[in-house]
Amino acid sequence: MQGGEDDVSYVNNSDRQALAITLSKPILISSLQTIKLFSTNSPIRITDLGCAAGSNTFTTVDTVVETLRRRYTAVYGGGSLPEIEAFFSDLPSNDFNLLFKLLTEKRRVDSPAKYFAGGVPGSFYDRLFPRGTIHVAVSLSALHWLSQYMQSDHDLENFLKCRKEEIVNGGVLFVLMGGRPSGSCSQFGDQGTRAKHPFTITMEQAWQDLLDEGLIDEETRDGFNIPAYMRSPEEVAAGIDRISGFKIEKMEYMKVVEHSDEKKEEWKKDPVSYGRARTNVVQAAIRPMVEAYLGPDLSDKLFKRYENRVSTNREFLHKTCFYGIVVFSAIRI
Amino acid sequence: MQGGEDDVSYVNNSDRQALAITLSKPILISSLQTIKLFSTNSPIRITDLGCAAGSNTFTTVDTVVETLRRRYTAVYGGGSLPEIEAFFSDLPSNDFNLLFKLLTEKRRVDSPAKYFAGGVPGSFYDRLFPRGTIHVAVSLSALHWLSQYMQSDHDLENFLKCRKEEIVNGGVLFVLMGGRPSGSCSQFGDQGTRAKHPFTITMEQAWQDLLDEGLIDEETRDGFNIPAYMRSPEEVAAGIDRISGFKIEKMEYMKVVEHSDEKKEEWKKDPVSYGRARTNVVQAAIRPMVEAYLGPDLSDKLFKRYENRVSTNREFLHKTCFYGIVVFSAIRI
Known part of the structure; x- marks a missing residue:
């Protein structure tokens, strides 16, 4: 942590x-x-x-x-x-x-x-x-x-x-x-189930963003689990x-x-705060692992891409x- | 510590x-x-x-x-x-x-x-x-x-x-x-015994330096024990x-x-290093207390005065x- x-x-x-x-x-x-x-x-x-x-x-x-x-x-x-x-x-x-x-x-x-x-x-x-x-x-x-x-x-x-x-x-x-x-x-054999959580998809997209911007290669993207x-x-x-x-x-x-529903209503009015809050939660859990793998600069970039995607995807706040x-x-x- | x-x-x-x-x-x-x-x-x-x-x-x-x-x-x-x-x-x-x-x-x-x-x-x-x-x-x-x-x-x-x-x-x-x-x-009743250790005297002089430079008042000097x-x-x-x-x-x-004698011979050739080493020892022990009392800036100044006095006082290295x-x-x- x-x-x-x-x-x-x-x-x-x-x-x-x-x-x-x-x-x-x-x-x-x-x-x-x-x-x-x-x-x-x-x-x-x-x-x-x-x-x-x-x-x-x-x-x-x-x-x-x-x-x-x-x-x-x-x-x-x-x-x-x-x-x-x-x-x-x-x-x-x-x-x-x-x-x-x-x-x-x-x-x-x-x-x-x-x-x-x-x-x-x-x-x-x-x-x-x-x-x-x-x-x-x-x-x-x-x-x-x-x-x-x-x-x-x-x-x-x-x-x-x-x-x-x-x-x-x-x-x-x-x-x-x-x-x-x-x-x-089993989670390992079942890519479909794993991908169902929308934040998992978003994290995969953030990795893809780094690849598309030429900041990492495919091997680096695929090597992180x-x-x-x-x-x-x-x-x-x-x-x-x-x-x-x-x-x-x-x-x-x-x-x-x-x-909670209250929190969601609050965030609907301020999606940028939502993106930041959500990214903070993810960083609190996995930042040390990501940083050990990518170093601090690329990690900052990865979480920034993630934050942008969460802030601009209103779907999250309309689902439970x-x-x-x-x-x-x-x-x- | x-x-x-x-x-x-x-x-x-x-x-x-x-x-x-x-x-x-x-x-x-x-x-x-x-x-x-x-x-x-x-x-x-x-x-x-x-x-x-x-x-x-x-x-x-x-x-x-x-x-x-x-x-x-x-x-x-x-x-x-x-x-x-x-x-x-x-x-x-x-x-x-x-x-x-x-x-x-x-x-x-x-x-x-x-x-x-x-x-x-x-x-x-x-x-x-x-x-x-x-x-x-x-x-x-x-x-x-x-x-x-x-x-x-x-x-x-x-x-x-x-x-x-x-x-x-x-x-x-x-x-x-x-x-x-x-x-x-008893140590408390016997200022003479306490003062015998040359580094105690030097620390008192460093406090006096701060007073002489107008950086602290007498009450501050005397209030630290x-x-x-x-x-x-x-x-x-x-x-x-x-x-x-x-x-x-x-x-x-x-x-x-x-x-040790070897260390003393080494330091006689390099009194500035000696002053620094000696000050580091003292800081390792009491810096947190001094800083809680004086704040970081004045603490830096106090230990700097101490270091200068130790570096320029050759007597220390000729005594055991x-x-x-x-x-x-x-x-x-």
């Missing part, structure tokens, strides 16, 4: 993630309300895998902490709450300085702090914690990002194998990721089945609307665009 | 810390070699409190990990080493992005990683970890920095109270801090005694020479300057 706090940063472009998190929250809470409570003798360890650094970063950990505190208080009374430790994990390139700044600001408001907190740099396709030390692991809007293009099953299995080692028996794994509906074909894969619920369930050690409590495909997510909650058995 | 990787950053100005750490290492190793080994059933948790972000950041944790691994291998054989988790902790303003970048580079060399690692932002005068979860806590060249000017005993007691909660029975607390020899008077206190071994021992819960294994005052450290190792009882 793009660090910092300017217009193209993740911290200022994470509204739709917030909506997806809100939609899936009941599944997480329901899991936490049915599990057997952990011992009060040792601390509870929670981790958010792929936490990024933005306004959503603390939302889900806060939900977990509040739900568990309420259950422990109901069962044991207020005096014997176990202490809680939360680990925010993402790639080492994540802006942890910003994350810790936001955490410090949050603590000034929340005082006294409800949990101890740390940051863990690393890939969630590797082990991040010692064996059997995590009670609740959550991952939001992150697991559709692959370690390499086309490695979907391999990556999902590595993720699950590592979590199987790290999560204690009875612990919870809650994942929300970009996804496809049940019964749809966003290493993301939208899994179907069946693909996720099959992965969990192959790795074993988890019992699926709930698995759902959901559609998240891209923009959705993106899909797959959400599951599983218990370590 | 000053973040980043430029000339005035901590990462490029931490040689004398390295020397102090080398001198005190035998005390740490000897403690680790005599403690009762922790259970192999759960992971061992180590923390470095006030870790900064530089070439020294990993040195001491690496020493702890290597020493423990050797002991466990000798007793249990290679197969049943407990997993190790290391937490690098410092104020939220520390450059954790740089720390995690250095950690990732180090891991590329050390592969496979010998421990899981995380960063914990916060003040070591507060609780940073759940109760009874830390096996070895180290703090290097950090505990002489006070939370506020003149709070020496209060800060030492808070530090010890928090560590008493966090460290398991039988665990180790190892601290190296700036210090004074046994039997010397570096919130640091050099404790004597007796003061540290008395603090440990008041808080209880720790048995001192070893407590020593040591003198660390500022510069020392700074003092107090080192102790204690066991949680």
